[in-house]
Amino acid sequence: MIFTIGLRELKSLFLSPLAWSILAVVQLILAYLFLGRIEIIQMYQAQLMAMDGAPGVTEIILPDLLGNAAIILLLVVPLLTMRLVAEERRNRTLSLLFSSPLSMTEIVLGKYLGILLFLLVLLVLIALMPLSLLAGARLDFGLLAAGFLGLALLLAGFAAVGLFMSTLTQYTTVAAISTFGALLLFWILDWSGQGFAGGNWLAYLSLFNHYKPFLDGIFDSADAVYHVLLITTFLVLSIHRLDADRLGG
Secondary structure, three states, X not given: XXXXXXXXXXXHHHOOHHHHHHHHHHHHHHHHHHHHHHHHHHHOXXXXXXXXXXXXXXXXXXXXXXXXXXXXXXXXXXXXXXXXXXXXXXXXXXXXXXXXXXXXXXXXXXXXXHHXXXXXXHHHHHHHHHHHHXXXXXXXXXXXXXXXXXXXXXXXXXXXXXHHHHOOOOOHHHHHHHHHHHHHHHHHHHHHOOOOOOHHHHHHHOHHHHHHHHHOOOOOHHHHHHHHHHHHHHHHHHHHHHHHHHOOO
């Protein structure tokens, strides 16, 4: 049933112009930035070849590409998740879900799966950019794997936060703005934590601090666990929120 709900959510996304617009705009912006990095490599190719231990093509292109992708998708994911539950509440179809022979866990995980499948499509399209360089260059597949794993975990966290925010309101705009605010806060926590007691804890909670190592090709299980805990926390909160709604809480 979780997979069925997920496919239903994915289908409804692709039936809306929003999803296609997001795919087109994200690809257009990232392609422009990607080609800009290619141009830089071409401009300084002679100097790079003369350097000892010069960075490779993957090192020059990938961190910048995926860093920009994270910022752009921090803006985009709230638009995808805002309707997950808020629209059901606004259209008064949430009670139909509650009356179905499904647990709140199945409903939440099904809706979450639908968003993850869409984000997977987006990830594949982004990955095609650096992979296209295989036609004329050697790539560092270890760095590629680490970078895209980090981005996948980051987006899964974005989606979990967005799903929870969507359970709190019937207004999709409010859900989108709340999600963006929460994600931005998680992103800049270490900035606000500098200079006072407890700053180290805030820095640890920062999404950016647990994403950057992946861009450097470093896989740290502590960073992966952070993302998994973030995802689990917000999914559990979503389940409890819908349970409270069903029970009239």
